[in-house]
Amino acid sequence: xxxxxxxxxxxxxxxxxxxxxxxxxxxxxxxxxxxxxxxxxxxxxxxxxxxxxxxxxxxxxxxxxxxxxxxxxxxxxxxxxxxxxxxxxxxxxxxxxxxxxxxxxxxxxxxxxxxxxxxxxxxxxxxxxxxxxxxx
Numbered sequence: 001x002x003x004x005x006x007x008x009x010x011x012x013x014x015x016x017x018x019x020x021x022x023x024x025x026x027x028x029x030x031x032x033x034x035x036x037x038x039x040x041x042x043x044x045x046x047x048x049x050x051x052x053x054x055x056x057x058x059x060x061x062x063x064x065x066x067x068x069x070x071x072x073x074x075x076x077x078x079x080x081x082x083x084x085x086x087x088x089x090x091x092x093x094x095x096x097x098x099x100x101x102x103x104x105x106x107x108x109x110x111x112x113x114x115x116x117x118x119x120x121x122x123x124x125x126x127x128x129x130x131x132x133x134x135x136x
Contacts, residue, residue, distance in 0.1 A: 032076035035102040045098040045107065046115075047072045049090065057086050070098060070107065078102070082109040089114060 030043040047070035056067035066082040068090075080098060090096070093114040100109040 029097075031074055032070070032072045032078045032102075032107075033074070035078075035107065036105070038102065040101055040103065042099070042101055045070065045072060046095055047078075047098060048095055049093065050077060051091070055086070055091075059086075070096070078105065078107045080107045080109050082112060087112050087114055 028044070029046045030038070032045065032047070035043045035045055050069040050071045053069040057065070063085055064083055066084070066086045068080055068082075069077055070080045071077050090112070095115040097113040097115060098107060098109045099111040099113075100107055102108075
């Protein structure tokens with residue numbers, strides 16, 4: 001093999017490695033306390049909606065403003081501001097993944113993902129009913 005062929009193969013391997021490294025999401029989930037320590041940096045939080053504090057959302061006044069309080073697994077609370085329309089079923093979601101930045105004591109959210117594990121839980125009576133129906 002010529003020296004130029006080897007250099008080209010090494011360059012291609014380095015380029016492929018760089019593309020793979022850039023495509024992988026190395027982000028981890030933070031707590032509210034660790035997000036406060038990373039002021040202004042993009043983080044992912046897993047939290048629950050604090051249902052004791054009402055949502056601040058008035059679609060007639062401003063359909064692109066939503067504010068609520070989130071509670072993480074350690075019990076820390078933070079006000080969340082989301083400048084977009086309210087996701088459907090937000091109040092019914094078990095957990096929410098918030099993507100954004102902490103600015104002071106307010107989490108400025110750019111994206112909300114709803115997690116609803118109830119979809120994946122087995123309802124024993126429904127499961128038994130399905131098994132009985134499939135037998136006959």
